[in-house]
Amino acid sequence: MIEIAGLTKSYGATTVLDGIDLSVGQAQIAAVVGPSGAGKSTLARCINLLERPTSGTIAVDGQDLTRLSRRDLRQARRQIGTVFQSANLLRRRTAAQNVALPMRHAGLSEAETRRRVGDLLERVGMRHRANHYPSQLSGGQRQRIGIARGLALDPAVLLADEATSGLDPDSTRAILDLLTELRDDLGLTVVVITHEMDVVRSIADVVAQLDHGRIVEQGAVADVVRRSDSGLSRALLPLPPAPGAERLRTWNVRYEQDDVSPVWLVQAGRELDTDIAVLAALVEAAGESRVGRLALGLDPHLDDRRVTEVLARHGVVAEPLEPPERVLLHAVRDAGAGAA
Numbered sequence: 001m002i003e004i005a006g007l008t009k010s011y012g013a014t015t016v017l018d019g020i021d022l023s024v025g026q027a028q029i030a031a032v033v034g035p036s037g038a039g040k041s042t043l044a045r046c047i048n049l050l051e052r053p054t055s056g057t058i059a060v061d062g063q064d065l066t067r068l069s070r071r072d073l074r075q076a077r078r079q080i081g082t083v084f085q086s087a088n089l090l091r092r093r094t095a096a097q098n099v100a101l102p103m104r105h106a107g108l109s110e111a112e113t114r115r116r117v118g119d120l121l122e123r124v125g126m127r128h129r130a131n132h133y134p135s136q137l138s139g140g141q142r143q144r145i146g147i148a149r150g151l152a153l154d155p156a157v158l159l160a161d162e163a164t165s166g167l168d169p170d171s172t173r174a175i176l177d178l179l180t181e182l183r184d185d186l187g188l189t190v191v192v193i194t195h196e197m198d199v200v201r202s203i204a205d206v207v208a209q210l211d212h213g214r215i216v217e218q219g220a221v222a223d224v225v226r227r228s229d230s231g232l233s234r235a236l237l238p239l240p241p242a243p244g245a246e247r248l249r250t251w252n253v254r255y256e257q258d259d260v261s262p263v264w265l266v267q268a269g270r271e272l273d274t275d276i277a278v279l280a281a282l283v284e285a286a287g288e289s290r291v292g293r294l295a296l297g298l299d300p301h302l303d304d305r306r307v308t309e310v311l312a313r314h315g316v317v318a319e320p321l322e323p324p325e326r327v328l329l330h331a332v333r334d335a336g337a338g339a340a
């Protein structure tokens with residue numbers, strides 16, 4: 001596991017990271033998100049020890065890596081593997097040679113290197129491309145090789161810095177599945193730096209939002225999404241724009257509990273004795289639970305309190321977007337126009 005405490009990084013008078021506290025357990029995937037300039041890359045460079053923090057600690061499995069001598073630091077760097085955006089492979093080396101590079105630098109024997117490279121290429125599904133050069137590989141395949149190289153020295157933590165940026169959706173999915181597999185099979189701790197909220201929703205266990213060098217929000221993804229008043233929640237699970245439906249009142253609905261039944265909508269319609277229109281919806285799995293946001297169209301004559309009570313029994317929170325009179329007024333106007 002990795003524990004970052006009070007991490008600060010300043011360049012001269014400019015403080016870029018300001019007291020970052022972040023703890024990621026073993027076999028957990030943490031995502032760090034944030035707008036451009038928030039400090040994500042700086043945090044990544046501090047985590048993989050390319051930069052020394054100005055103050056604060058970064059501990060992997062209990063060992064603080066920030067206070068080590070230069071020699072010990074080289075050894076400690078092995079604990080953290082990095083996957084960069086667009087893999088960053090050496091063009092004149094084959095896939096296998098790229099994966100072998102960190103092992104050669106670390107002084108592993110030829111036999112051990114060959115064995116490990118074979119195992120790692122197998123694990124990322126790239127054994128059949130061992131002798132290909134980067135230019136002969138697709139972006140997704142290059143990234144698999146980048147992941148194998150990141151795992152070369154058997155790290156406890158894998159840091160993926162915008163590892164899926166620029167990949168097509170299928171390759172992105174495949175890389176995310178691979179990272180999840182590595183978490184589950186190897187018990188790897190993964191820190192993903194990304195600006196893609198889809199990535200966070202689909203693989204992260206925990207998420208932290210950086211802004212102006214500070215963590216402004218963090219928590220388990222499912223918990224953050226369920227927060228009512230949170231920018232990160234809306235960014236993680238945005239409701240697609242909902243077209244209003246004629247003669248129906250629009251309600252915004254949010255899953256509040258983690259055990260919302262898959263058939264809650266049908267049941268709620270039955271209990272309210274009404275038809276419910278789904279105007280927009282985004283429902284996804286986040287870890288073990290389901291999270292969702294919906295815009296529903298309901299009969300404006302229904303009693304507000306009854307609607308909220310019935311929906312609350314199903315574990316969802318509902319708020320009407322407009323007063324019923326507006327919808328009814330439109331309906332009357334439309335009927336008038338029709339009669340004229």
Ligand SMILES: Nc1ncnc2c1ncn2[C@@H]1O[C@H](COP(=O)(O)OP(=O)(O)OP(=O)(O)O)[C@@H](O)[C@H]1O
Nearest residue numbers: 011014016034035036037038039040041042043195
């Ligand atoms: N070596 C440096 N010297 C001075 N300022 C720096 C240095 N490196 C980064 N910064 C500043 O730190 C801030 C954060 O930069 P950083 O690259 O970490 O942000 P980011 O969140 O990764 O942005 P992006 O998503 O655009 O890559 C920026 O304002 C940047 O100008």
